[in-house]
Structures are given as C-alpha cells and as structure tokens.
Amino acid sequence: MFITGLGTAIPPQQYKQSEGWEAVQVAPQFSRLAPRSRAILRKVLNGNNGIETRHLALHSLHEVFDLDPNILHARFANHAPPLATQAAERALANARTSAIEIDAILISTCTGYLCPGLTSYVSERLGLRPDVLTLDLVGQGCGAALPNLRTGEALLASGRCRRVLSVCVEICSAAFYLDDDPGVLISACLFGDGAGAAVLSNEPNPAARTVAWKRAGSTLSAGERDLLRFELKNGMLRNVLSPQVPSLASRHAEKLLGTILADAGVSRDQITTWIWHAGGRDVLLALQERLSLSAGDIQWSAGVLRDVGNISSPCVYFVLQAALSGNAPGGLWWLSSFGAGFSCHGALLQVE
Numbered sequence: 001m002f003i004t005g006l007g008t009a010i011p012p013q014q015y016k017q018s019e020g021w022e023a024v025q026v027a028p029q030f031s032r033l034a035p036r037s038r039a040i041l042r043k044v045l046n047g048n049n050g051i052e053t054r055h056l057a058l059h060s061l062h063e064v065f066d067l068d069p070n071i072l073h074a075r076f077a078n079h080a081p082p083l084a085t086q087a088a089e090r091a092l093a094n095a096r097t098s099a100i101e102i103d104a105i106l107i108s109t110c111t112g113y114l115c116p117g118l119t120s121y122v123s124e125r126l127g128l129r130p131d132v133l134t135l136d137l138v139g140q141g142c143g144a145a146l147p148n149l150r151t152g153e154a155l156l157a158s159g160r161c162r163r164v165l166s167v168c169v170e171i172c173s174a175a176f177y178l179d180d181d182p183g184v185l186i187s188a189c190l191f192g193d194g195a196g197a198a199v200l201s202n203e204p205n206p207a208a209r210t211v212a213w214k215r216a217g218s219t220l221s222a223g224e225r226d227l228l229r230f231e232l233k234n235g236m237l238r239n240v241l242s243p244q245v246p247s248l249a250s251r252h253a254e255k256l257l258g259t260i261l262a263d264a265g266v267s268r269d270q271i272t273t274w275i276w277h278a279g280g281r282d283v284l285l286a287l288q289e290r291l292s293l294s295a296g297d298i299q300w301s302a303g304v305l306r307d308v309g310n311i312s313s314p315c316v317y318f319v320l321q322a323a324l325s326g327n328a329p330g331g332l333w334w335l336s337s338f339g340a341g342f343s344c345h346g347a348l349l350q351v352e
Helices: 017-025 035-046 061-065 069-095 118-126 145-158 182-190 222-227 245-264 281-290 299-308 315-325
Strands: 002-009 014-016 053-055 104-109 133-138 163-170 194-201 211-220 228-233 236-241 271-276 331-339 343-351
Touching: 002 069, 002 315, 014 017, 017 035, 017 053, 017 061, 035 182, 053 299, 069 104, 069 118, 069 163, 069 194, 069 236, 104 118, 104 145, 118 133, 118 163, 133 145, 145 163, 145 194, 145 211, 145 315, 145 331, 145 343, 182 236, 194 315, 211 245, 222 228, 222 245, 245 281, 245 331, 245 343, 271 299, 271 315, 281 299, 299 315, 315 331
Parallel strands: 104 133, 104 163, 271 331
Antiparallel strands: 002 194, 002 211, 014 053, 163 194, 211 343, 228 236, 331 343
C-alpha cells in the first residue's frame, strides 16, 4: 500500500492559550470551581505546556462554557462534515485523484455521533460514486488513524478496492467540560479541532515523495481502559484523562515498536524520521526519555502540538504532512498513534 496524498483542515478561528485563560476567568463556572481547579487552569493555560495556539470551531471562546447537550451536538454536526470534506478534498488534490476514482471512504471520530454517519455527509459533499463503500469507525479515541489506515490496507489487499479515502475528524470543543476533575480541566486546555485525510492505493504517486506502508501492528491493554476514555455525563461527552497516560503511552509504544522492528528485521537506529501522535508535552517527553530520542526526533510532533494542540485522531496526518513537506530525510519512518482502550498502534513506512 502507498499513501499517495495527504490533506488537513482546521477551523479558521485561532486562539492563543493566554486568550483561553482570559476567557475562563469570566465564565460562570469558574467561580464555582475549587481553588485547586482554578490553579490548574491558570498553570496549564499560562505555563509551558508545548502549546501556543489552538483552532476551535467557535465564534468566541465564551461559547465553550455553554454546557448544553443540544449545543454541543450541534457544534459537532455543523462542523465535522465540512472539516472532514475540506481535508479530503486537499488529499485528493495532493494525490491527483478525482472523487469518482474512490472506491471506499473510511471516517473515524470519537467526539460526536451522527446516524447516518459522517461518511454519508462527506460522500455527498465530495461527489463520490453512489456505490462507494462507506465505513464509519467510532470509539477509538486519539489512536484511530492507524486502525483506519490498516482497514484501508485490508480493502486494497483484498482486491475489492483500488483507491481508498481515509479520514479522521474531531470536534474536541464539542466535548469540553469544566468541573473539579483535573483530567477534565487539563483536557479542555490541550485539545483542538481538526481533520486529516489520506488517499491510499496499491500504486505510488509519481508526482510526490513515495510513502510505502511496509508493516503495521497494534496492542490493546483493556485492563487500563479507565485511565483514558470518554464518559457520558448529563447527556454530554467528557474526557477522562489520568496522570498515568504519558508513562502508559511510552511503555506501550516502546513494546510495540520493538515487536514490529524485530518482525521486520530492522534495528531502531535505521529509523530516520519519527511520526508520533502529539498527545501533549508530557507525552512527547516520556517518549523521548524512554526511547532515548533527541529533540530533533520529536520535532515534527512538537511543531504540530505547538500550532494546533492535541487534535486527537487526525494528529498523525498533520505530523506526517509536516515531515514530508519539511523534507525530512528518506528511509524508514515510524508512524505511531495511541489512545482510548488503552490502545497503541504503529506502522513502518518506507519514504523516498
């Protein structure tokens, strides 16, 4: 399989972290928070957490504090389809592929629910063929991009599809919440909105760098699912984020990396470029320490985190796109995402 085109999209509204602190102080919920909770918000929004700006599907930051199920659902329903479509259109253009050439579209999300799913709306907007295979994948959190791509790989390998469109979209601002749970507060300070897409084919794109999918794998630790997941409270999604997540992510990422490299007969020093899910500053630092990576090794993920925050499942599309456009050295690349489950996924790419 080859990744022949990539596209990303973010809402036009960009907010500095300092603007988030200014807005939260005048929110009606702020005065009802415990002193420790207010201190957490101050520290995360004003401190060095690796994020400078985020893009949110809001006309004003004050909309974040409208904690009403109908408002939050409408935010997802109004913004997820156009963002996913925009990313897909850019991926198709990058791949020099027309919409009618797509045989299947796979869309992953965890921040909202539609029935029919997002594939119905995005297929219509893109003008895909009526007989296109549509698969809506849900419940995989920040790690969803890799299972999505592996499903595309299986469809191509089966011979049933020649070109597959892989999309991840998250409206994280449809799941922001303020209460005295530290994980919930930190989540509201870290996540942003966005979409990423890739065109997949059994033939490379002659007009772009060759990105070949060589080998992939996943690991699931169901016993640790309560450390990172969504829950439903008062009709609204809210993120459960435990302090153990950085250590958890780095431990599973190291194990999976070792397994796949051993199976491929590849040593770690043969990896020229690292494409990590930018889950947060502490996550990247934990990966850097456990895997003995340099600051340069995590630069592409850190750059995405700095500019758009943790955008959940689309994140690795942004990081891969940044590395390709930034002329990262060719050779073997490692692509990895992780999230709710607790699940961790990885793929070995050959980039020329």
